[in-house]
Amino acid sequence: xxxxxxxxxxxxxxxxxxxxxxxxxxxxxxxxxxxxxxxxxxxxxxxxxxxxxxxxxxxxxxxxxxxxxxxxxxxxxxxxxxxxxxxxx
Numbered sequence: 001x002x003x004x005x006x007x008x009x010x011x012x013x014x015x016x017x018x019x020x021x022x023x024x025x026x027x028x029x030x031x032x033x034x035x036x037x038x039x040x041x042x043x044x045x046x047x048x049x050x051x052x053x054x055x056x057x058x059x060x061x062x063x064x065x066x067x068x069x070x071x072x073x074x075x076x077x078x079x080x081x082x083x084x085x086x087x088x089x
Contacts (some may be wrong), residue, residue, distance in 0.1 A: 006030075007045050011052050022052040043068050 008030075011023025026048040030040050044065055051061040 007049070008052070018054070019052055022058075026052065041068075 006027055008023040008027040011019050012027065013020070030044075030048075033040060047056070047061050047064050047068075050056045051058055056064070
């Protein structure tokens with residue numbers, strides 16, 4: 001997945017209003033981060049897509065993302081463990 005391009009663009013054209021709305025919300029949130037020079041992680045994008053597709057709720061997405069970044073912040077995951085953990089999702 002090329003995170004340089006908007007990974008939610010396809011959802012903005014969805015005929016299902018809920019998917020289009022969620023795609024727009026995620027795209028906007030990530031666009032606001034880009035203004036500050038921040039790039040979303042692949043994990044964030046994958047989690048957002050799970051939310052858009054209705055596999056997880058927004059609350060679950062937020063919890064997963066918070067937990068992921070908290071673990072990174074505290075250095076509890078090595079790069080190898082991080083790859084393993086994200087592949088399991």
